[in-house]
Amino acid sequence: MKVFSSQHSFDYPWQHVSSSAWQKYPNEMSSHVVAVDVLRREFNHETGILTTERLITVKQPVPRWLLAIVGGRDTSYVREVSEVDPIQKTFTLRSQNLTMNNLLSVQETVSYFPDPNNTNKTVFDQTARIEAYASIQRLCNKIEDWSVERFRQNAALGRQGFESVLKKLASTVPDGMFAKDLAAAQ
Structure with a gap:
């Protein structure tokens, strides 16, 4: 098992980042994400928590050697x-990946929260646990190493793409709009 972790600070308040996150895709840097479908959305009136379940479709090149071993597609x-x-x-x-999860499990957790030192910034904390399943440990290590590197590349591109979305939305939304939207949802 390998672990990837990353932390970043966005120069926008939490209200802006959290409401903009729904519009993260599509963006020019994350072309591997081809579709995002909402499966379920629930709002708890007692706690104010909004829970959303989505299905994300990803298409990216997979090494031929891996496809030759396990089969499958690039979607x-x-x-x-x-x-x-x-x-x-x-x-x-x-x-959690649904495709080929019997061969490779990728469990990711991302959290956004206000920077404790500056409320005009938002902390982005990301952790991914990547584990390959095969009878040959050397093969598991190779798959995990490739997966961590691919995850690292996609995470960097995703962060850049989200920065562009944040900047674009900040220029089109009046000051205080995100805070008003969030208060109205409560």
Whole structure:
């Protein structure tokens, strides 16, 4: 098993980041994400927590050697469940690959929360647990190493793409709009 982790600070308040996250895809840097479908959305009136379940369709090149061993295609599916807590100001997303998860499990957790040192910034915390399943440990290591590197590349591109979405939305939305939208949802 390998672990990938990353932390980043966005120069926008939590309200802006958490409401913009729904518009993260499509973006020019994350062309591997081809579709995002909402499967379920629930709002808990007692806690104020919004829970959303989405299916994310991803298409990216897979090494021929891997496809030759396990078969499959270059399109895969990921299940994501998120919780937005406007009281605690947390937005947590948990995702799990659905495609070939008997050969490779990727469990990712992403959290957005206000920077404790600067409320005009939002901390992005990302952790992924990547584990390959095969009878040959050397093959598992090779698959995990390739997967971690691919995850690292996609994470960097995703962060850049989200920065462009944040910048674009900040220029088109009047000041205070995100805070008003969030208050109205409570």
